Amino acid sequence: MPRPRRLLNIALCAATAVAALLPLAAHAVAELTPAQEQLLRQAARGFANKDYLPAASALPELGQTYMGSWVGYWALQPRLSTLTQAQYERYARQFPSGVAPELLRRQWLLQLGKRQDWTAFAQVYRQGPAPQLISLRCYAASDPLLSSEMDLVPPLLLWRAASPTDQACNGLAKAALATGQISQTALWEQLQRFFRQGFFQQALQFAPFLPAPAARSLPRLVQNPGAWIEGRIDPASSGAESPETRELVRLALLQLAYQQPERAVAWVSSSQGRELPAALRAEILYQSAWSAARQLRMEAATWYAQAYRIDPSYRPDEEVSAWMLRVALRARDWPLVERAYALMPTAQRERGEWQFWNAFAQWQQGQVDRARATFTRLASPWDYAGQLSLAALGRPLRLPSSAPDPAPQSSATLASQGDFQRAITLYRLGLYFDALAEWQHLLDNLPNSGDVRAAASAAADRQAWLLVINASTRVRNDGDWRQGFVLPFRRAILAAARDNGLDPAFVAGLIRQESGFAPGIASSAGAQGLMQVMPATAAWIKSRRPMLAAADLHSDTGNLEIGSAYLAHVLERFQGALPLAAAAYNAGPGAVARWLQRWNPQADPWSGAIFAANIPYRQTRDYVQAVLSNTAIYSALLDGQEPDPLALWQLQGSSGLEPVAATATPQP
Template identity: 30%
Template sequence: MHQILRGYFVRWAGILALGVVFAVPSAFAEKTKKPKLPKSYESKAAPAEITDTDRMFIDLREAAKKNDVFRTQQLSSALVNYPFDDYVAYFRIKPQLFDSSGDPRNDYAADSQVLAFLSQYQGTALADRMRNDWLLVLGKRKDWARFDVEYAKFVLDDDTQVKCYSLLSKLSQGESPAKLAADSRSVLLDPSYFGQACQELVPALAAAGGMSSSEAKAIGRAASEKGYDTMARRLGGDDPIGEIVKVAKTDPAKAYRDFSQTASRYSKENQALAWGVIGQFLAKKLDPNADDAYRLQQDLGYNELLSVESQEWKVRAGLRAKDWVLVKNAIDGMNPAVRSKDPAWTYWYGRALKAEGQDAKAKESFELIADQYNFYGQLAREELGKPNHAPSRTKVSEQEINAMANRKGFIRGERLYAMNLRFEGNREWNWELRNMTDKQLLAAAEYAKRINLYDRVVNTADRTKQEHDFHLRYPTPYRDELSPIARQIDLNLAWAYGLIRQESRFIMNASSSVGASGLMQVMPNTAKYVAKKIGMTNYTSDKLSDTNTNLTLGSNYLNMVLIDLDGSWVLASAAYNAGPSRSKAWREKLTGPTEGAIFAETIPFNETRTYVKNVLSNANYYSSILNGQTQSLKQRLGVITPKAATQSELP
């Protein structure tokens, strides 16, 4: 069974929020113009070279990742007086808590070391990480007394397994099973993060009478839908519609046809749930029968027993079919924790109310997210007739910026970044940001800009609530290089920047797990193809790491897909991420002209769906910053018309 990531690397994606990994850097901003820095910044802008001791530290980190006790003991003993003594200690202790598969160990040998570590480094980011690890060990032991003491000190509290252990602890102490089951509804959302703890919690709540058999089976079914079949059985036991789920995952059209003939053999509840699963997988195939399957489910009820995926795709199926009644009913029936986590559902609920002629209630819905600067916040403001320009700029003083140079978390983070330890660097940097005011966040973002850490510029400026600086939230490094390239091929500069911000956060040496690299995350084969097309006769693969070459090839490819897809920024953005053939295939599935926002929301790939919305939202703000122009996001999204898919020569 798929083992859920835990321990040291469990929140890589959440912290980085880019979907990329990084090659070892030589510098953080190759060939970009560097501002003149105060002397206090100069040493930080050019960190010392990586030493042999640093490389040993990096090896220690890799050994700790594998929970290799012998190797970590060996390496840590050689790193006496290393500046990151807390990390050396952490990397030595952590493998003693977990085995090679990532499961907590059953022995108590490291307890005294953990307690000493938590005492020595209390209040630090790494102590909170250690506490997270130890809570998993204590939970497995069922040492609830000590677990409860440590859980109260866990600052981030962002581990699903730890939350499940906390509920198990309360259950063991006699708290109401019904109340705990209700509390679990905001925790048991994504089986990908359940691990052992949540697999114990669900049967325990069911056995205690707090959760019905149907509810337990629904959680198990959600796991099965994601391919965790062993987990599904542990959570809910045998599922009466298990075979239907299995068929729906591989051939939803067949499941739809077959169940249309056999539905009467099942109870009303199981009919509803089967139609919900079939609807989900039909919707992911952009099959118009998804709307019909979900309407059959809606007539039967049991919305609360649908998985998160089925609840969300029910809305998307309604959008694709322009079935506003289904859209409204689907959102009404959502788990409140699901409904509130994404502004999409607030926006589309407002649109459904508007389609019913309930303009006043629709306005109330749009107002709920109109103060957000994301994709759906922009669309909501447009529905309310409000402009989408960047907010007024809050400036910070040199004194406020200078103060950031002495922040311990930033100093440590910079050195970790220099060693290409971005996970650790982000931890230190983000921990330092906790409890900062908006002006402090802007000062920190400006400091990051001055030392050329542009991903931290974006990440930090993005956190402000009332006072903003969108020149930091949407920075424009490499402008001297990118502007002439875009101008030469008539490529919209705001769109190009919006894409780079999403692709790499302006980290030149960013590289993806599939081989894309650089500011525009260009794939090697794509680079070779584009170089040939534009007559770059001196291109070799090693030049893809060159700033100007990367921007030239990426910009030209972006322009090529735009032309290939009839000038649609939605289709071209999707194609840049998922490939032109997929973008064309998704377009081919349309049954009529479809507004760009609906097309974007119904893209089957989670990554591409998020990507397209972010790129185009970014582009709108970049347009405001670069040109002082406020453009309608709806106009930028346009209307996508059906067209038979054609084979593209573009890679």
């Protein structure tokens, strides 16, 4: 239904008024009047509903306040697809700097790049720092007005750094291929990357840049790689094959490894496959093992070991080597764990998770002193690898004394700054992701950890808990767990946990990961509130729990009641195993049930941690590790005890696992 003409006139008048307003003062933090507060709430509510008109009508009144740049942003961002360069320029003149202007600049540049409006793109690109977003860097390299005057990154390097689905960088690559800036060798290498990652259809768009025979073969290869390879391979004449045929064979094998790993393994293990170079056979086996590992297939460990034996010098990429270590843990193949760790690049080996599991493998093989040295270095109450290291050393989780409170005057000074005021106001309006963007800008410009803690303290005074937790991640090992592990809604959390037979530390640890205690927060998928419950899940759990019929998913108390009831359901389904319940809460109980059907972990004290390391979904894997690490800390806070971190990771009683005696935890 068309909008009334009166509202359109308001929007047009407001847009014209933007040009007449004076630039916003850098530190204009005067309080808003009650009438301005009302206009701001209406503008924010409209923006949340993708309606720009309330912000456009409020801009003449709010443009010179400390929130002016955001109101202007809300008036323009929902209509980017129809925005004009003149409208953007009026905004940029009024608000030349700040988080909202830079956010709009990036989004407008993306829009101009899609339109291929290179004149406007060059103009906007020159108005600020070069954006780091890879798509914008590719558009800049495609802009003839910029490529002739700026020191831009070569197209091939940008294409290599981009996702195979990035249209801007793929477009740049096509133009560079047409002009000879990207060689045929580099093109084949990129096609190999696309095939390793499963982007076969995206690869087809580059077929026209291959030699004619290869260009004709590539679509047939993608349609049925097995049939294509059987009709093309002739080991007796392998030395006489054209380079293009050898490259196509490699792509066909990579596609088989991704889609039908057992078939790829059988082929490279056959008499025909053994004629291939050792490095290629190792590559296909590694890729096949990676595909199988993510499906929790146990033969993946065998294939990884075969790949290593064929060519010990071959170095798979980071994701392939990470899954090599994970599947080796699953198979309890400790030498293979060490081999996988040794194959990792240096930066990957420096991650605490991989250092822990490598030391764990050494421990299992009797290298106690080496393992203990690593565990001692990693031991910490604050993260997953640190807590597991404490458990391996037989130490409880002990929270250090908290740091002194920040000086009151420091918090008061920070609270008077425009960045702080905007972050808190956005938080109060429920625009949490915009609040985080403003908050990060503030923290980036603070000189030391003391100021960061002062900012967190000021945010805590205003109950902006998500911002407090975010700031705490900037201050490592200062012992101030009170900021990093706040516990608002304490009474409601304890009541919801009690009513559902849950450990309140588990509920608190999950909420910290789900929402950062931001009330009313909603995800892009529609998950709601403190416990990020989907409306369909809420309706389902209400149908099973009539006493929850009146619970309001959008209220803090109702959200806690519904979310805790669902968490209790998945915990009961998986017989009290916290790692499985956390995984089910994030990925769904059906996914966890499927994983357990493919691989039933053996019963020992470390099976839960090994299960979590092997969760096929990256988001869920990181989620479970974070939730249980949070739970251990909240357990210490709520109970005043020094918990054993490993106790949270037990799977006994779940899915056929046998209970493990409390004394079964080995000690180095």
